[in-house]
Amino acid sequence: MLEPYRGADWDLDFSMTAHASKRRDGLYGKPWGIVFAILCAVLFAVLAFARGPDREAHTAILTTLRAVDLNHASLQRDVLKARAGLIRNYDPLVDSVVYLHDDLTKLRSLLSQADVDDNGDLRALLRSLAYSVDRDEALVEEFKTENALLQNSLGIFSQVLGSLHRSPYQETQRAVMASDDLGNMMMRFSIQPNEALAQQIRFELDGLLQSNAAVVPELGTLVTHGRMILVTLPPVDDKVLAIQASDTSSRAQDLQRKYLEAYDVVSSRSTLSRMFLGSVSVTLCGYIALLVYRLRLQTERLKRRLDFESMLNEIKSCFNSHPLQDCRPAVEESLDAIALFFGADNHELVLLNPETGEREEVYDSAGTRIPLADALVAEFLRETRREHPASAEAGQRFFFRNLQRRDDLAFTRDATSAGVGIGLEISAQCSGVLILEFAESRKKANADEIVLMKGATEMVMRSIDDRRRRLDRRTLERRLEHAERLQAVGTLAGGIAHEFNNILAAILGYGEMALQILRRPSLTKHYVQEMVSTGERATQIIDQILALSRKSERTSKPFSIVEAVSDIVPLLKISLPDTFDLTVNLSEKPSVILGSPIEIQQILMNLCKNAAEASGGTGKAEIEVVPIDIRSRRTLSHGELPTGNYILMSVADNGGGIPESVLPHIFEPFFTTKSRSGGTGLGLAAVHGNIVGLAGKINVESRIGEGTRFELYFPVSRQAPIPLRQFFNEQSVPLGEGQLVVILEGEAALLPMYEEKLAALGYEPVGFSDLDAILSWLKTSGRRPDLIMLDVESLESNVTTSDLDRLFGGIPYLLVADQFTGGHIGEHRLRRAGILKKPVSSKSMASAIYKKINTAA
Numbered sequence: 001m002l003e004p005y006r007g008a009d010w011d012l013d014f015s016m017t018a019h020a021s022k023r024r025d026g027l028y029g030k031p032w033g034i035v036f037a038i039l040c041a042v043l044f045a046v047l048a049f050a051r052g053p054d055r056e057a058h059t060a061i062l063t064t065l066r067a068v069d070l071n072h073a074s075l076q077r078d079v080l081k082a083r084a085g086l087i088r089n090y091d092p093l094v095d096s097v098v099y100l101h102d103d104l105t106k107l108r109s110l111l112s113q114a115d116v117d118d119n120g121d122l123r124a125l126l127r128s129l130a131y132s133v134d135r136d137e138a139l140v141e142e143f144k145t146e147n148a149l150l151q152n153s154l155g156i157f158s159q160v161l162g163s164l165h166r167s168p169y170q171e172t173q174r175a176v177m178a179s180d181d182l183g184n185m186m187m188r189f190s191i192q193p194n195e196a197l198a199q200q201i202r203f204e205l206d207g208l209l210q211s212n213a214a215v216v217p218e219l220g221t222l223v224t225h226g227r228m229i230l231v232t233l234p235p236v237d238d239k240v241l242a243i244q245a246s247d248t249s250s251r252a253q254d255l256q257r258k259y260l261e262a263y264d265v266v267s268s269r270s271t272l273s274r275m276f277l278g279s280v281s282v283t284l285c286g287y288i289a290l291l292v293y294r295l296r297l298q299t300e301r302l303k304r305r306l307d308f309e310s311m312l313n314e315i316k317s318c319f320n321s322h323p324l325q326d327c328r329p330a331v332e333e334s335l336d337a338i339a340l341f342f343g344a345d346n347h348e349l350v351l352l353n354p355e356t357g358e359r360e361e362v363y364d365s366a367g368t369r370i371p372l373a374d375a376l377v378a379e380f381l382r383e384t385r386r387e388h389p390a391s392a393e394a395g396q397r398f399f400f401r402n403l404q405r406r407d408d409l410a411f412t413r414d415a416t417s418a419g420v421g422i423g424l425e426i427s428a429q430c431s432g433v434l435i436l437e438f439a440e441s442r443k444k445a446n447a448d449e450i451v452l453m454k455g456a457t458e459m460v461m462r463s464i465d466d467r468r469r470r471l472d473r474r475t476l477e478r479r480l481e482h483a484e485r486l487q488a489v490g491t492l493a494g495g496i497a498h499e500f501n502n503i504l505a506a507i508l509g510y511g512e513m514a515l516q517i518l519r520r521p522s523l524t525k526h527y528v529q530e531m532v533s534t535g536e537r538a539t540q541i542i543d544q545i546l547a548l549s550r551k552s553e554r555t556s557k558p559f560s561i562v563e564a565v566s567d568i569v570p571l572l573k574i575s576l577p578d579t580f581d582l583t584v585n586l587s588e589k590p591s592v593i594l595g596s597p598i599e600i601q602q603i604l605m606n607l608c609k610n611a612a613e614a615s616g617g618t619g620k621a622e623i624e625v626v627p628i629d630i631r632s633r634r635t636l637s638h639g640e641l642p643t644g645n646y647i648l649m650s651v652a653d654n655g656g657g658i659p660e661s662v663l664p665h666i667f668e669p670f671f672t673t674k675s676r677s678g679g680t681g682l683g684l685a686a687v688h689g690n691i692v693g694l695a696g697k698i699n700v701e702s703r704i705g706e707g708t709r710f711e712l713y714f715p716v717s718r719q720a721p722i723p724l725r726q727f728f729n730e731q732s733v734p735l736g737e738g739q740l741v742v743i744l745e746g747e748a749a750l751l752p753m754y755e756e757k758l759a760a761l762g763y764e765p766v767g768f769s770d771l772d773a774i775l776s777w778l779k780t781s782g783r784r785p786d787l788i789m790l791d792v793e794s795l796e797s798n799v800t801t802s803d804l805d806r807l808f809g810g811i812p813y814l815l816v817a818d819q820f821t822g823g824h825i826g827e828h829r830l831r832r833a834g835i836l837k838k839p840v841s842s843k844s845m846a847s848a849i850y851k852k853i854n855t856a857a
Contacts, residue, residue, distance in 0.1 A: 040284050054115060058263060061110045064103050065259075068129070068252040071099040075136065079143060079243045083236060085151050090144045097140055100133045100248070107255075116262040125255040132248040139246070143239040150236045153228040154190060158183070160222040182208075186226065190233060198230050301448055308452050311341045312459050319463045324474075327467050331363050331460065335434075338456045339365065342449075344419070344436035348373050351432040351464065354425055355643065356631040357381045370435050372421075376401060377433050380423035384431075397431070398454060399423030402444055416441040422457045429633075430465035432457075475635070478664070500538070501818055501838035508535045509753040512842050516760060539839060556594050558719035561647050562586045562625055564597035565604065567724055569623075572608050580612045581620035589627050591647045592721045593714040599690040600649070606687045607651040607710055614655025614708065621653040627716065636699035636711075638667065645716040646697075652709040658702040666700070734850035736762035739786035741849065742774055743767040746794030754789070754840075761846050771795060775807060787853050788813040789836070814852050816840060 075096035081087050104126070111122055161183050182204045189197045205223045315334040322330040331349065339347045348364040350373060359377070364370070384397045403419035418441045425431035434457045445453065511532040518525040569584055576582060604623065611621040628648045634641040658666060667688035691698055695715055702708040741763045745751040751767045758765035766785070768774045774788065788808060792815050804813060816836045836848040 038288055042281075054113075057110055057114055061107065061114060061259060062256065064106050064110065065252050065256040068100060068103045068107075069249050071096050071103060072133075072136070072246065072248045072252070075100070075140065076244050076246070079140065079240055082143070082147055082151075083240045085154065088151070090148075093140050093144065097133075097137045100136070104130050104133060111259070114259075114263075116259070116266045121258050122255065122262065125251065125258055129248065129251045129255055132246060132251050136243060136246045136248055139239050139243050143236065143243065146232055146236045146239060150229065150232040153225040153232065154186075157186060157222060157225040157229060160218050160225065163218055182226075186229065190229070193233050193237060201226065201230060304448075304452070307341065308455070311337055311456065315456075315459050315463065319467065324467060324470060327464060328361075328363070330467075331464060334460050334463070335363055335365070338434075338460070339436060341456070342436055342453065343438065343442075345439040346370055346435075346437040348435045349432055349460070350377050350435075351430070351461075352377065352381070353632040354428055354431045355633075358632055360632075370419075370437055372403065372419075373433070373435050376421040376423070376435060380421075380433050384423070384425060397423070397425035399433070400450055400454075403435075403437070405441060415444055417444040418442075420445060420453060422453050424454065424457050424461060426458060426461050427465055429468065430461055432461055434460075472635070504535055504538055505839040506749055506753055508532060508539070508839055508841060509750075509757055511535060513753075513756055513760060557596070558592050558594055558717045558721050559597050559724065560591055560721040561593050561597075561600055561649060561714065562591045563721070563724055564600045565623060565625055565649070567597070568601040568604055571601075572604060575605065576608060576612050577617035579618045580615065582608065583620070583622045585622065585624040585626075587626045591625055591627060592717045592719065593647055593694065594717045594719075595694040595714075597724055599694060603649075603687050603690050603712070604651070606684065610684070611651065611653035611655060611708075614653055614657075616655075619654045619707075621651060624648075624650045624652075628713070630713075636697055637663070638698040638700065641697050641699070641713055646713040647716055649712045649714065650709060651712075652707060654707040657704040657706055658700070658708055659704065663700060663702060667698075734846050736846075736849070738762065738764055739853060740764045740766065740783060742777075742785040742788045744771060744774060744788070744790045744794050745769065746791060750791075757840075757842055757845060758849075761842065761849070763849065769794070771799070771807075778808075785811060787811075787849060789849075790815050792817040812852055812855075814848060 075093060078087065078092040078096060082090065082093065107126060107129075111126060116122075182201065185197060185201050185204070189201060205226045208219055209223055314337050318333040318337070319330045335347050335349055339345075346365050346368055348362065348370045350359055351361040351363075352358065353360055362369075379401070380399045383399055399422070401421040402417050403421060404416060405418045417438065419435065419437040421433060421435050423431070423433045434453075436453075511528055514528045515525065515532065518528060565584065565586060569582075573582055608621055608623075611619070615621075626648050628646050630641055630643050630646060633643060666684050668685065688698070691712055697713040699711040699713070700708065701711070736758075741758050743751065743754050743758070743765055745754055745767065746769055748769070751769065755765040755767050766777070768777065771790075771794075778785075788811055790804070790813055814836055816838060818838050836845060
């Protein structure tokens with residue numbers, strides 16, 4: 001069982017959603033954007049790896065600083081060895097000093113290139129280190145000189161002392177033996193010199209010089225070098241101590257410590273920078289992945305859009321391949337294409353009337369109705385009418401519902417779809433709801449898919465609306481052509497009727513006067529009576545022609561159409577053959593319209609006579625009058641029926657029916673299929689004129705062999721109806737009392753007839769053929785007429801009612817004209833001045849003159 005999803009509603013604008021899709025495509029779908037993102041990611045990755053101090057330079061600096069320590073330690077070691085006499089060559093000392101200077105040079109170069117913040121401390125420490133190395137170099141140079149003398153004296157002293165012990169001279173041996181401890185003391189002094197020992201050594205040396213062996217040359221050499229040792233050994237030891245106490249190593253360590261601190265600062269900052277650049281690179285990689293994903297989505301979306309465009313073209317071809325009048329096959333094929341595109345198993349399209357909400361057409365798959373369709377249609381109408389009032393612009397209403405099954409799991413209900421309902425109103429004449437049902441629940445449609453569903457629905461509905469408009473336009477063109485033809489024929493008929501009016505006026509006038517003379521029954525009176533009757537029938541034909549041309553005088557008052565029909569029914573039954581069955585169904589509800597009941601009765605008389613003739617006088621007809629409420633615009637066989645309240649008067653028969661080819665022409669003047677039997681083609685034309693005069697609409701349904709039904713729709717009037725007796729109030733002919741009536745008639749044959757009629761009615765007539773003659777007679781005769789009768793066609797074209805008021809100076813006048821045509825004077829002024837319509841009968845002339853004279857008095 002399907003039910004609508006009660007989550008968030010969709011209300012999407014197609015153009016705005018398409019614009020957003022294009023904007024997303026612009027952001028994520030450009031290939032150059034992906035290439036640019038890849039380049040940026042690589043660049044930031046390279047910067048991340050390259051960012052930071054040079055590790056090779058850092059290693060070189062630390063290695064050089066350690067070399068300074070090692071070279072300085074080597075220098076101190078070699079100094080001690082040289083002091084101990086273990087080395088005779090001072091090249092190692094020189095090499096160590098040279099290595100120290102080389103290390104300083106290398107440090108200067110490396111530190112100048114090192115990527116560390118140097119605020120001057122490193123340079124100061126480096127200068128201090130260089131100063132210490134220079135000082136060590138000076139000490140080494142002094143040490144080398146003094147140590148060379150010392151080692152030379154020590155060597156000679158030991159050598160001479162040894163030779164003295166081996167001397168053959170007794171005196172020499174006794175002297176050496178006397179100072180036997182001299183060698184030991186000198187050895188102790190060289191190891192740990194002190195002043196007391198030095199004094200003792202000097203004493204022994206002096207004793208050797210004072211001995212008998214003093215004459216031995218070697219003894220003098222021994223004393224000399226012994227004293228040299230006593231002099232040079234303390235300074236040499238001081239130099240050794242100074243070199244051993246040198247702060248070169250400590251200063252190198254200070255420099256190393258300071259450098260490491262600076263390097264730590266730079267390394268920390270570099271680490272942060274590298275982390276930032278690395279994170280940017282990783283972010284860009286993620287963005288690239290997003291771009292690739294978006295590109296894939298866009299590719300799928302474009303492929304989907306391409307398939308969608310193909311489906312729209314298929315819908316267009318469906319509508320183009322079927323006739324304009326047959327819309328159902330095109331709609332069904334289009335719906336099948338939509339269902340196939342969206343994977344729907346069932347579908348249903350309900351077309352609605354936007355004004356009333358009534359269903360107009362339903363299209364479903366294989367006659368299978370979707371149970372939820374009625375609820376969705378009701379919800380669509382409720383939602384659109386609440387959110388978009390009736391005054392809102394049409395074409396802006398969109399409705400979407402996601403359908404779900406009740407047996408779906410609760411935690412998947414918000415993400416699944418078992419069908420969709422799309423409601424759309426595209427114009428003031430077309431709206432509908434499309435329901436697509438899926439066999440199995442699937443992922444809920446996203447915004448792009450909803451746009452495609454809306455576009456497909458809109459395409460079908462616009463195609464339907466376009467077909468309706470084209471059909472309406474074709475129908476209107478056909479009706480316009482028909483109306484123009486009616487107008488042309490009516491204009492021609494009006495002109496002919498005018499000429500016949502003048503002739504009938506003379507025939508009827510002289511005939512009526514002849515009947516007044518022939519009071520006794522005679523064959524002559526019978527002939528005159530037939531002549532007058534024939535003239536009256538001709539007058540009816542003229543009235544039909546004038547009704548056709550819409551030039552007749554109309555009375556528009558509220559009356560009950562039920563009362564008018566009831567009044568004419570007895571006359572209808574008398575006029576129709578006894579073998580023809582006439583039934584009448586009249587509503588008891590108020591049925592008031594504006595117009596004249598005479599027109600309704602003329603319509604019924606013509607339609608019922610036609611019905612009797614169509615059935616050969618042995619059929620049946622039914623007259624029905626009912627109020628009806630039209631809630632939606634309807635297309636009739638002969639026009640459009642707007643919404644509103646109407647009185648429907650229908651006349652249905654069981655005659656032979658009207659052929660389809662004849663039906664569009666039945667209301668054309670002089671069109672008849674009964675010309676051999678005396679048909680004039682004016683009956684239905686007069687009916688059409690009367691219906692149009694009553695603001696009614698016509699719908700004709702006919703089937704060959706079954707009969708014809710005329711449906712006439714008249715707008716309801718809310719006014720109180722006027723009793724019929726006021727429309728048919730027949731009074732006796734009023735006669736004059738010798739009042740003076742002046743007549744203007746340009747035709748010589750009609751002027752005497754008018755004079756005789758006026759005389760017979762009790763008036764004193766004075767006839768003239770032009771207006772100037774009347775004006776001259778008024779000036780010269782000295783008489784003031786009670787009324788002036790003027791034939792409108794006898795007046796000049798530039799004469800107006802204002803001119804007549806001014807020329808006659810208040811004398812009342814009555815205008816004679818053809819059914820309010822008015823000519824150059826105009827219908828409105830004719831009505832205001834008073835009119836006697838042609839052809840003029842004695843009764844109508846008597847009533848008009850009596851009314852005009854008494855009104856003026």
